[in-house]
Amino acid sequence: MNENMLAGFRNRLEEVASEKIYETQCPFCSMQCKKKVIEERTPSRYVYHTVGMDNPTTHGRLCVKGENAYQHAFHSERLKHPLIKENGEFKKATWEEALTLIKKRTEEIGNEFGANAHSVYGGGSLTNEEAYLLGKFARVGLGTKYIDYNGRFCMSAAASASTKTFGIDRGLTNQLAEIEEAKCIILAGTNIAECQPTFVPYFEKAKENGSFIIVIDPRETETSAMADLHLKIKPGYDQALAKRIASYLIKEDLIDEEFCRERTNGLDELLAYLQEEANHTSYEEMDVTEREVLEAAHRFGRAQTGMIFTARGVEQQTDGHESVRHFLNLLLLTGKIGKDGCGYGAITGQANGQGGREHGQKSDQLPGYRKIDNKADRQYIADVWGIRESELPDKGVSAHEMMPLMETGKIRSLFLFGSNPLLSNPHADRVRRGFSELSFMVVADMFLTESAAYADVVLPTTSYLEDEGTLTNVEGRVTLREASKRTPGKARHDWRILADIAKQLGKGEFFSFSSAEEIFNELRLASKGGKADYYGITYDRIREEHGVFWPCRAEGTADEKQMFTEQFATADGKAELFYNPAATHEKEETDDAYPLYLTTGRTMSHYLTGEQTRRSSRLFAREIESTVHIHPETAEKYELKHGEQVILTSARGETIVRCTHSKKIRQDTVFVPMHWGGKQNINNVVDGTLDPDCGMPGFKRSAVALKPITQKVAISAN
Ligand SMILES: Nc1nc2c(c(=O)[nH]1)N[C@H]1C(S)=C(S)[C@@H](COP(=O)(O)OP(=O)(O)OC[C@H]3O[C@@H](n4cnc5c(=O)[nH]c(N)nc54)[C@H](O)[C@@H]3O)O[C@H]1N2
Ligand SMILES: Nc1nc2c(c(=O)[nH]1)N[C@H]1C(S)=C(S)[C@@H](COP(=O)(O)OP(=O)(O)OC[C@H]3O[C@@H](n4cnc5c(=O)[nH]c(N)nc54)[C@H](O)[C@@H]3O)O[C@H]1N2
Ligand code: SF4
Numbered sequence: 001m002n003e004n005m006l007a008g009f010r011n012r013l014e015e016v017a018s019e020k021i022y023e024t025q026c027p028f029c030s031m032q033c034k035k036k037v038i039e040e041r042t043p044s045r046y047v048y049h050t051v052g053m054d055n056p057t058t059h060g061r062l063c064v065k066g067e068n069a070y071q072h073a074f075h076s077e078r079l080k081h082p083l084i085k086e087n088g089e090f091k092k093a094t095w096e097e098a099l100t101l102i103k104k105r106t107e108e109i110g111n112e113f114g115a116n117a118h119s120v121y122g123g124g125s126l127t128n129e130e131a132y133l134l135g136k137f138a139r140v141g142l143g144t145k146y147i148d149y150n151g152r153f154c155m156s157a158a159a160s161a162s163t164k165t166f167g168i169d170r171g172l173t174n175q176l177a178e179i180e181e182a183k184c185i186i187l188a189g190t191n192i193a194e195c196q197p198t199f200v201p202y203f204e205k206a207k208e209n210g211s212f213i214i215v216i217d218p219r220e221t222e223t224s225a226m227a228d229l230h231l232k233i234k235p236g237y238d239q240a241l242a243k244r245i246a247s248y249l250i251k252e253d254l255i256d257e258e259f260c261r262e263r264t265n266g267l268d269e270l271l272a273y274l275q276e277e278a279n280h281t282s283y284e285e286m287d288v289t290e291r292e293v294l295e296a297a298h299r300f301g302r303a304q305t306g307m308i309f310t311a312r313g314v315e316q317q318t319d320g321h322e323s324v325r326h327f328l329n330l331l332l333l334t335g336k337i338g339k340d341g342c343g344y345g346a347i348t349g350q351a352n353g354q355g356g357r358e359h360g361q362k363s364d365q366l367p368g369y370r371k372i373d374n375k376a377d378r379q380y381i382a383d384v385w386g387i388r389e390s391e392l393p394d395k396g397v398s399a400h401e402m403m404p405l406m407e408t409g410k411i412r413s414l415f416l417f418g419s420n421p422l423l424s425n426p427h428a429d430r431v432r433r434g435f436s437e438l439s440f441m442v443v444a445d446m447f448l449t450e451s452a453a454y455a456d457v458v459l460p461t462t463s464y465l466e467d468e469g470t471l472t473n474v475e476g477r478v479t480l481r482e483a484s485k486r487t488p489g490k491a492r493h494d495w496r497i498l499a500d501i502a503k504q505l506g507k508g509e510f511f512s513f514s515s516a517e518e519i520f521n522e523l524r525l526a527s528k529g530g531k532a533d534y535y536g537i538t539y540d541r542i543r544e545e546h547g548v549f550w551p552c553r554a555e556g557t558a559d560e561k562q563m564f565t566e567q568f569a570t571a572d573g574k575a576e577l578f579y580n581p582a583a584t585h586e587k588e589e590t591d592d593a594y595p596l597y598l599t600t601g602r603t604m605s606h607y608l609t610g611e612q613t614r615r616s617s618r619l620f621a622r623e624i625e626s627t628v629h630i631h632p633e634t635a636e637k638y639e640l641k642h643g644e645q646v647i648l649t650s651a652r653g654e655t656i657v658r659c660t661h662s663k664k665i666r667q668d669t670v671f672v673p674m675h676w677g678g679k680q681n682i683n684n685v686v687d688g689t690l691d692p693d694c695g696m697p698g699f700k701r702s703a704v705a706l707k708p709i710t711q712k713v714a715i716s717a718n
C-alpha cells in the first residue's frame, strides 16, 4: 500500500467512524414521510444525504422538499439563544433574562387588564404533545380564552363540514391503501402532485385499475394531468357545481335511496331543494358545460366504488364549509361511504394539521375534540388538569379575528408558537396594525421571521431533527417522530419553553413534564372518551404497529382504519345531508377597478410562508421569487410582459411579482403562490372576509388589478 492509498484508507475510516444517522420524519406536509438524514464528517466538512425509510403511508418515497429539508435545520440563521428587544433592536439574552422579562410583563398586563388580555397563537407543525400543551398553557398557564392557530386557514372548513355531516372529523375516512379500489375519484381543489407528491402513486395505481379521475380546478396542474375529466371551473363556484352534480344524480336515478333512508337524515328536504331551478347557478356563470357536469354525475353515480377528496381550492372560500358539505352530499346520495374503496378525504396540509386540530389549540375546543362550551367536557378536562371547572376560560375567537382585538387593545400580549401570521393571514395590513399595537409579544421559532420582528422576546426552538413527539398524518395515523440530534446552542423544545414560562408564572405544578412521552400520556387521558380518542395509543404501540389510527379507545383494541361501516359518529348514528335555503355568503366580485380573480396556493419547491424552504439553498435555487401566472391573452390586454415585474393591487393593498405567461390558467383568473414575504407578500392584497361557519378566509378568490411597473424594484430574498 503506498502513501496515497494509506491516506485515502485512513480518511475513509475517519469518515465512517464519524457518520451519524438521524431517523426522523419530514417537517413539511401531512404525508409525514419517514427518512434518515445521514451526516458524514469528512476531514474538511460535513456532508449530508437523505434516504427515505419504509413506512405504511409513503413506502420510502420522498419529494424534493423532503430530500432537502436538512438544509434549513443546519442553516446558520437558526436561532441559538433568546433575543430581547431593546430600543428597537434585538440583543442576545440568557434564558433567565428572557424568562424573567416574560414573567414581569405577563404579570403586569394580567394585573392591569385581566387574563383575557393575553393571547396564544399556535400552528400545525407542532407535535401533538406541544399542541396539547399550548392549549393547556393558554387556559391554565395564562388563564385566557384567546387561543387559536394557523389551522383555521387550513382545515377549518373541511373539519367543521365533516363534524356536522359525519359527527367526527378525521381527514380521511379510510386508509390510503383503499384508493386503488375506487372506480371513480373526484379531486376537488387539490393539487396533490405538487403538494403531497408521495401521495400520487395511490392515484396512479387506481388509474391502472381502471378508475375514472375527475379534477375540479381553475388551472391545469400536474394533478389535472392525471384527470380523465377536468372541470376548469371559475374560482369560487364549487358549491354551485356540487349542487348541479347532485341534481343530475337524482334526475338520472343514480342515487342509492336505500342507503340514504337507512343511514342519513334529510333526504326529502334535499330532494325538494335541489328540484328548484331557482337554487341553481347557470352553467355560464360557473363556466363549465352541461355535458361535462352530466358526465361527472354519470361517472360518479354509476361507478361501483368511489371517493371524493377536497383540499384548499374548495375549502378556502367564504362558503368553504357549505361547499364541502355539498361534496359530502354526493358521497351520501350515492352510498359511497363506509365500505371498501369508498369514502372522503379532506387532504390535510401541514405535518400535524390533523393532530394539531384535535387537542385544544382551537378557541372552542378542549383535548380529544371536546367542546369548551359543553359542561361535561369542561368538567372532565378540569379533573384531568386538577383545576376547578369554573377556572377554565370560555370560548375565544378564530385566528384572524384576534387581529382587530389586538389593534383595539382588547388583546395586549401574544405568545406565538409555530406560525408566521404576517405572511399567512389574509389582509396582511390588519396583522401589521394588530402586532404594532401589542404591549408585549413573545415568539418561539427557529428563525427570526417577519412576524418575529415585531416581538419583544424571541425564543429559539428545536427542529424536527431534535424534537421528539407524535404527529397524526394525512390518514389519521398517529406516527412517532423519534428525534436524536442534539439541540443547537441554547435552543429548547417548545414543550419545555411552555413549561419554563408556566413555572415563572407560578403554574409549574401543572407542567412538570420531563419528556414528550409523559405529555403524551396525559394527552391520552385527556382525550379518553372524546371523539379523537388516543387512549389506546402508546409510544411502544406506535413503534410496533408503525403508526396507529385514531380513534383507539383502549390498548388492547384494534384501531379504526375504515370509518362508518355500521354507523356515523352523530347522536343518532346517521349522517346529515345538507342544504342551505339561503346561500348568502359574500364572495368578492370583480369590477372595473379590479377586473381579475386572484387565486393563491402553492408551488412544488416551497413550503407555506417559505421561512424554512427559502433557507434551503437547493429549494431556493429552484424558485427564487414569486410569480403571477396569467393567461397570455389576459397579459396582452393589460400589457404585462412575460418575465417582467408587475404590480398586483386590490382594495387592501399591493404586491410586486414577476409575470409568467401560462395557457394553463383561465383567462379571468391569475394565480400567485403564498410562499413569499416583504413586497412579494400576496396577503397584502387578499380579502379578509371569513366564512361565518368556521372562520376560514377566502384565500382562493379576491378581485385584483394588474399593471406593469416602469421602474425595476429590488426584491429582497423575502
Ligand atoms: N409544495 C408544497 N406542498 C404543500 C404545502 C406547501 O406550502 N408547498 N403546504 C401544505 C399545506 S399546509 C396545505 S394546506 C396543502 C394544500 O394543498 P392544496 O389545497 O392542494 O394546494 P393549493 O395550491 O392551496 O390549492 C389547490 C388547488 O386549488 C385550486 N383552486 C384555486 N381556486 C379554486 C376554486 O375556486 N375551486 C377549485 N376547485 N379549485 C381551486 C388551485 O388552482 C390549486 O391547484 O399543501 C401542503 N403541501
Ligand atoms: N394567500 C394564502 N394564504 C394562506 C394560504 C393560501 O393558500 N393562500 N394557506 C393557508 C394555510 S393552508 C396555512 S397551513 C397557513 C400556514 O401559515 P404559517 O403558519 O404562517 O406557515 P409556516 O410557514 O408553516 O409558519 C410556521 C413558522 O413556524 C416555524 N416552525 C416550524 N416548526 C416549528 C416548531 O416545531 N415550533 C415552532 N415554535 N416553530 C416552528 C417556522 O420556522 C415558521 O416560521 O397559511 C395560510 N395562508
Ligand atoms: S413535503 Fe410531504 S411529500 Fe414531500 S417528503 Fe415531506 S412529507 Fe413527504
Ligand SMILES: [Mo]
Pocket (backbone or CB within 6 Å): 153, 154, 155, 349, 350, 353
Ligand atoms: Mo395548510
